[in-house]
Amino acid sequence: MHELSIAREIIAIVQDEMNNLNLTKIEAVNIRLGALTGINADALSFGFEASVVDTNLDGAELIIEEVPIRGKCRSCGKDFEVAEFMFLCSHCSSTDLDVITGEELDIDHLVGS
């Protein structure tokens, strides 16, 4: 399961931050997850909950902000949400576009003490 290894990577990064910031308890880990990553948010939450048991993150909640795919059209310069993986400008129907969001997998912030 791909999400389980990602959950473990997130935990490792958070543990590094806990050391850096001298935190002993984490209540929540807020991440931003882009739709283009193909990562299933429910599976990631499940993997996280299963992996924090008996670590210093035990009890921490993973809060996932899902980021939609947005494109910016190179023809007309407008930006728009890409629905259903239709990479087509909703203003002028051009297919010449840049993806501007949707590839995120970032830890946004931690809530801890």
Ligand SMILES: [Zn+2]
């Ligand atoms: Zn356009």
